[in-house]
Amino acid sequence: MASNAPRTADPAIGESKDALLRLFHDVRGLSVALVAPLSDADASAQSMPDASPAKWHLAHTTWFLEAFVLEGIGHYQPFDARYAFLFNSYYEAKGARLARDARGLLTRPALGAILEWRAHVDAAVARLIDDLPADRRVLVELGCHHEMQHQELLITDMLDLLGRNPLEPALYPVRTGSRPRSTPGWTAHAGGIVRIGHDGDGFAFDCEGPAHDVLLRPFNLSDTLVSNADWADFIADNGYAKAGLWLSDGWAWRQREGIEAPAHWQPEDGWWSSFGLSGRQPLDPQAPVTHISYYEADAYASWAGARLPTEAEWEAAAAGHDASAGNQLDRAGPVAPLGSASLFGDCWQWTASAYLPYPGFRIAEGAVGEFNFKFMSGQMVLRGASCATPRGSARATTRNFFYPHQRWQFTGLRLARDDA
Amino acid sequence: MASNAPRTADPAIGESKDALLRLFHDVRGLSVALVAPLSDADASAQSMPDASPAKWHLAHTTWFLEAFVLEGIGHYQPFDARYAFLFNSYYEAKGARLARDARGLLTRPALGAILEWRAHVDAAVARLIDDLPADRRVLVELGCHHEMQHQELLITDMLDLLGRNPLEPALYPVRTGSRPRSTPGWTAHAGGIVRIGHDGDGFAFDCEGPAHDVLLRPFNLSDTLVSNADWADFIADNGYAKAGLWLSDGWAWRQREGIEAPAHWQPEDGWWSSFGLSGRQPLDPQAPVTHISYYEADAYASWAGARLPTEAEWEAAAAGHDASAGNQLDRAGPVAPLGSASLFGDCWQWTASAYLPYPGFRIAEGAVGEFNFKFMSGQMVLRGASCATPRGSARATTRNFFYPHQRWQFTGLRLARDDA
Amino acid sequence: MASNAPRTADPAIGESKDALLRLFHDVRGLSVALVAPLSDADASAQSMPDASPAKWHLAHTTWFLEAFVLEGIGHYQPFDARYAFLFNSYYEAKGARLARDARGLLTRPALGAILEWRAHVDAAVARLIDDLPADRRVLVELGCHHEMQHQELLITDMLDLLGRNPLEPALYPVRTGSRPRSTPGWTAHAGGIVRIGHDGDGFAFDCEGPAHDVLLRPFNLSDTLVSNADWADFIADNGYAKAGLWLSDGWAWRQREGIEAPAHWQPEDGWWSSFGLSGRQPLDPQAPVTHISYYEADAYASWAGARLPTEAEWEAAAAGHDASAGNQLDRAGPVAPLGSASLFGDCWQWTASAYLPYPGFRIAEGAVGEFNFKFMSGQMVLRGASCATPRGSARATTRNFFYPHQRWQFTGLRLARDDA
Amino acid sequence: MASNAPRTADPAIGESKDALLRLFHDVRGLSVALVAPLSDADASAQSMPDASPAKWHLAHTTWFLEAFVLEGIGHYQPFDARYAFLFNSYYEAKGARLARDARGLLTRPALGAILEWRAHVDAAVARLIDDLPADRRVLVELGCHHEMQHQELLITDMLDLLGRNPLEPALYPVRTGSRPRSTPGWTAHAGGIVRIGHDGDGFAFDCEGPAHDVLLRPFNLSDTLVSNADWADFIADNGYAKAGLWLSDGWAWRQREGIEAPAHWQPEDGWWSSFGLSGRQPLDPQAPVTHISYYEADAYASWAGARLPTEAEWEAAAAGHDASAGNQLDRAGPVAPLGSASLFGDCWQWTASAYLPYPGFRIAEGAVGEFNFKFMSGQMVLRGASCATPRGSARATTRNFFYPHQRWQFTGLRLARDDA
Numbered sequence A, B, C, D: 001m002a003s004n005a006p007r008t009a010d011p012a013i014g015e016s017k018d019a020l021l022r023l024f025h026d027v028r029g030l031s032v033a034l035v036a037p038l039s040d041a042d043a044s045a046q047s048m049p050d051a052s053p054a055k056w057h058l059a060h061t062t063w064f065l066e067a068f069v070l071e072g073i074g075h076y077q078p079f080d081a082r083y084a085f086l087f088n089s090y091y092e093a094k095g096a097r098l099a100r101d102a103r104g105l106l107t108r109p110a111l112g113a114i115l116e117w118r119a120h121v122d123a124a125v126a127r128l129i130d131d132l133p134a135d136r137r138v139l140v141e142l143g144c145h146h147e148m149q150h151q152e153l154l155i156t157d158m159l160d161l162l163g164r165n166p167l168e169p170a171l172y173p174v175r176t177g178s179r180p181r182s183t184p185g186w187t188a189h190a191g192g193i194v195r196i197g198h199d200g201d202g203f204a205f206d207c208e209g210p211a212h213d214v215l216l217r218p219f220n221l222s223d224t225l226v227s228n229a230d231w232a233d234f235i236a237d238n239g240y241a242k243a244g245l246w247l248s249d250g251w252a253w254r255q256r257e258g259i260e261a262p263a264h265w266q267p268e269d270g271w272w273s274s275f276g277l278s279g280r281q282p283l284d285p286q287a288p289v290t291h292i293s294y295y296e297a298d299a300y301a302s303w304a305g306a307r308l309p310t311e312a313e314w315e316a317a318a319a320g321h322d323a324s325a326g327n328q329l330d331r332a333g334p335v336a337p338l339g340s341a342s343l344f345g346d347c348w349q350w351t352a353s354a355y356l357p358y359p360g361f362r363i364a365e366g367a368v369g370e371f372n373f374k375f376m377s378g379q380m381v382l383r384g385a386s387c388a389t390p391r392g393s394a395r396a397t398t399r400n401f402f403y404p405h406q407r408w409q410f411t412g413l414r415l416a417r418d419d420a
Helices: A011-015 A017-034 A040-044 A054-070 A083-087 A100-105 A111-131 A134-163 A228-236 A248-257 A294-303 A311-318 A367-371 B011-015 B017-034 B040-044 B054-070 B083-087 B100-105 B111-131 B134-163 B228-236 B248-257 B294-303 B311-318 C011-015 C017-034 C040-044 C054-070 C083-087 C100-105 C111-131 C134-163 C228-236 C248-257 C294-303 C311-318 D011-015 D017-034 D040-044 D054-070 D083-087 D100-105 D111-131 D134-163 D228-236 D248-257 D294-303 D311-318 D367-373
Strands: A006-008 A186-189 A192-196 A212-216 A219-222 A265-268 A271-276 A279-282 A347-354 A380-385 A400-402 A416-418 B006-008 B186-189 B192-196 B212-216 B219-222 B265-268 B271-276 B279-282 B347-354 B380-385 B400-402 B416-418 C006-008 C186-189 C192-196 C212-216 C219-222 C265-268 C271-276 C279-282 C347-354 C380-385 C400-402 C416-418 D006-008 D186-189 D192-196 D212-216 D219-222 D265-268 D271-276 D279-282 D347-354 D380-385 D400-402 D416-418
Touching: A017 A054, A017 A111, A017 A134, A040 A054, A040 A111, A040 A134, A040 D040, A054 A083, A054 A111, A054 A134, A111 A134, A134 A271, A186 A311, A192 A311, A212 A311, A212 B212, A219 A311, A228 A271, A228 A294, A248 A294, A294 A347, A311 A347, A311 A380, B017 B054, B017 B111, B017 B134, B040 B054, B040 B111, B040 B134, B040 C040, B054 B083, B054 B111, B054 B134, B111 B134, B134 B271, B186 B311, B192 B311, B212 B311, B219 B311, B228 B271, B228 B294, B248 B294, B294 B347, B311 B347, B311 B380, C017 C054, C017 C111, C017 C134, C040 C054, C040 C111, C040 C134, C054 C083, C054 C111, C054 C134, C111 C134, C134 C271, C186 C311, C192 C311, C212 C311, C212 D212, C219 C311, C228 C271, C228 C294, C248 C294, C294 C347, C311 C347, C311 C380, D017 D054, D017 D111, D017 D134, D040 D054, D040 D111, D040 D134, D054 D083, D054 D111, D054 D134, D111 D134, D134 D271, D186 D311, D192 D311, D212 D311, D219 D311, D228 D271, D228 D294, D248 D294, D294 D347, D311 D347, D311 D380
Parallel strands: none
Antiparallel strands: A186 A219, A192 A212, A219 A416, A265 A271, A271 A279, A347 A380, A380 A400, B186 B219, B192 B212, B219 B416, B265 B271, B271 B279, B347 B380, B380 B400, C186 C219, C192 C212, C219 C416, C265 C271, C271 C279, C347 C380, C380 C400, D186 D219, D192 D212, D219 D416, D265 D271, D271 D279, D347 D380, D380 D400
């Protein structure tokens, strides 16, 4: 998921600068906490063009505040005028910038220098909050949610980097704990006209609205996510070798890349291990499968005689669920996924829906409007939230999106089927 | 568009072998007529991996009949057992096949040999029609519609080939004629619950169904296609250089490929010429723009303050229009597009919808079922029909599909907008 | 080998226009004879960027005559002014030209049109020969030798094309015949100061001179070429899998391309077959191995405890041998290699020498001077001549050159070793 | 230059373990001194596949000692058994290893950990020196020379990395100082039979021998290197745009890469600046041009009406010059090139010779023998030494080698011409 433009602000925050500052300090502090286990070198490396260095995430979210919130306010001086070129991501309206795949060459400024910059900007926001006009305060809130998105990317980009190191270093300690096992089953939904999308109550990114009615046929949604044990069955049944299960693009991708299992999986003693945030560990058969592409998710669903839900079905089914109930990112890093029942907090779930604008969607004015619409091509929607999603960032209306071949996020699936 | 699996058969054909044979001979004959202006070399060359040689289209549609209709019927003997490897397109279930991008290396069998093979197969179908079980007769009808799709590809692939030759040879003579100019305007649609998709009356490919209800908001659809004059205005206003109008993938494509106008356009004496089936000609300002990508169509719509219609909107608006009214492919080649009002026959129109299965869609059994679902990834739907679409092949429910960067077909656009 | 600039003219030709015209007609006629078995499609296809269509060779050699010999002579009118763009190869000084890898898209002009052009130019040369100044007559001779080089490329490019066709069509009938088997052995050379390079007596390309002294150590040169049987031993001994035998670039090439045998080889009934000008045939164990890269030749030599000869060693050893003694290209196509003893006529032999200028080499003036020096980078010298080399084109001083990975020519090797 | 196998040992070292240990400590200490200005991130990044991280050079040279010197000696235990996979460069015989272009992903082990490993190994060599058999002691000496080569690469790889950072950080302070300006002129050499190559007196890599006679024609070698001022004249005369000056491969490279000046050059105030080890500085017109490819060197020589010397000519002319006279790498980093007269110490000089084995060359036994011969393909020889070459590493016989397009080293040129 790239960053998103805000649709509406949280009313609590709209009314209170204190609430806004509290959110701001929480979010900004969490980013710094997340990089605590990283060396300067860890934080500077870019594992692939799709990913960014951890340091870059820290810097880009800070540049966002300078460029959209602080610029021209009071007598604010940018910390270093050269940083805009280095840490703008894709805002054409904000000028030229470093090529995306060259981010890993920025060994300078060092991690320490970026942390100094962050402190400079944080202090300025705290100092100037009373001078900010309302539209800038909205941008502070947006900056926080934007940074939460980058917190998740920071985690997954680091995971990708460390997973390419033959030493397979662990980033965070293992957190264990018992969670009740989930019981497989299907929940029926009667279909009909259902309202989805964000209705303007609390913060959301602009692509989550406008709220609108959709017409659904009756369907069933699985109560559980597809588990590692399920996936091992798919592998054992030669699912990766049966061309008839695969989308044409997916089959070509699979052959070109030599894909035969989810990312990070390795056979070990008759079962499988996987590399995760705590290093290489045997896979928990009951935990949800993660690090699969849309192509794999779709092939699995065909194999299972089911299908992926549309995003409207998913959202209709999620109505009433508590988005903050799942295990999610906090200051000691993400919690490893342990169960498979929650709609939120275990993994993002590929849907059958392409990432396209909702009916009535309008592009926001100004550079912030580049946020969303420009990514509405070639990507598929994921719903839910993963163990790497910050607490408070998950919503029933959130539309995450990735290209169908990408799988360095915590991506899994939940099956749907037509009403018999 | 790739080939599609049939959903339902035309009832007239279902009842009458004569009607089926008549269709068969008409379609088979048209293919041969279309290659009359081609040399053996013309018919053997492949201009790019997305395209195929004309000879290959002639051969592949013939292989289809051997593999799906004639195999095992009577004492039918394949004309040449080696051809299956050469002319299978993508049916994994039908065995190994030549790499797609190597089709242009098949200088043998020669065009003449392929025409002999066609005669052999045509005679066998005529001879064995009484022996065919009903499910095979359906496949004859399917083979005809499959071949109609390849007739359009044959034309557009040849156009692409000849357009890469600096000599710019003309394929068919210019056909001129007066058509009433169309009057710009918008037709309002009230929205609400609308039924779209093929309802089982007459032939359709399987992806066109099942028929189902969709919920639409009120919208307006332009009465005319975007014209060459409109497009020249977009260029003159620097539309190709304004990053803010473009999808992110589209902008990257535009920069990488150096795109600054529709395919085949060249500035000439203060206006534009374009290469078409009759060679290079000055552009008719009133004719619909063609040979544009989805990215260009989408950027244009943003520039015009409008949007592309969804496929459901387009189909709702097309209800009641006569799909066979437009100027379309016949034995003397396609008619050049001259007007811009018809929904059918001028050009395929990019929609805002990704090519994905309709609710309730089920994959057909057997190899023929590979037809459709496997392409439901990464492509956008186009509606209507172009001047290169065979008469009788256009339907209001037809879902054509291409990748967003492709533009060697006769692709254009028609604007939509929300109800004010 | 690309084309080469002339160093000196054949004195017989310098004195007699008749001799020149005889050479001209012989060479021009042979090219036409060579394409007799080809269809228009065969002659138009380009199998890979390194190769050119047969039709292109016919056209390019004709363009050469128009551009260098006929231009501005008498009232000569170019046959078609547009052809210069299409059929210039790489002469920067002669203006813009078609991208090399787009030659296979020129389905027009057809083979027949090119043959007409040839007749037009041939007649003009015959008609204007008396009007030609001496420096142009030299260019007629050069054009003939240039065309002989393209005759060999025409053959090998066609072989490459047909070898990629799963039907493996034969180009010329098999020619069988008995040749005395050769007896393995080594011929010693005493070394010392040896004169190599062309001394100005008869035609040569400019890179063959100036003649100059080199200092050689005593060495031995094998009396025979490495045979198919030898090569099968190398394969059986896992020569392709022993990294220690290979140059670093060669090993990377081998792995990337999955090379495990010479081009066109396939295992068949416990032995090997190969595709050649007469289709797929069992390999003659005693015939010289062909279609190997420099990397393979070098690895084989290491495996055999020997080395490749330098070009100076090869030329020193060739002194006194009759360059026209081998089996070579004539009007019925090339003769299949049957023996392994001759220095000329079986295959080109990779040497250990990079293709670089001889001491004292100077670039010829004018566009013709682009001929040679510009290819003196990254290529290795081959000596001898192959079955596809026209009679009369082989010289002891000829320096053929290809990149180390290329193997679509008739390339083999002859071992050398230091004097014990 | 990759690493090289030793031909002969320095006799002083052969006789004295003290001398060997002194060399060892000097070399090992210099490597550590060179990385003093680097952060962990600086030392871990890889700027391009041709380059390696500084940390990798520190580690690889240490692995070399473990693998070739210490393995199996006394009770030596490798510091970390996993490092062999990470830090083997290309020794097939020493087992599998990390892909070259993935070296920049090794953010762990950190720079500090590598320095600990170095201390562990250094202590072991000092402790075990008395237990080492003579052939291992030779390998200690080889390891020192191998490490000197990597010291130069460490410098140039860091320069490449920092040059890609828009902040252009300086690595070492500017060292200024006056050097006498050099006087242009030519030194004649009479040619004849000349002995080149290493004769076994003192250390040399194996490719430097055997010493052998070559026959040279009379030639002149320029007394000075081509200077920045000279190169600016070449640019001003459109040398980069004149196709006729360029090798065919070079012209294609130039166009593909958009090359219009040496690496790091930027126009500034009517003159040029360049990025170097001390950041961006105005170019000294009298200093030798550096960071040019072979293609550029060759084109310049053509433009100047001269040529590059062969390596034999260069070595013949160098006889009697003091290889240690130039300004070279020491503990405070390399000295910036200030003059242009010395054969050694300013820059490596492209020659007209391909990197190929000398007559009589034999591959050394064992894994160390992979050193040299495997790179004898596609590369050109450079002679001399640069400001980044360690003191004591320059020899008149040294053969450095790079691919013709590479220019991240301190590469320049010195002209030669035939005797008039």
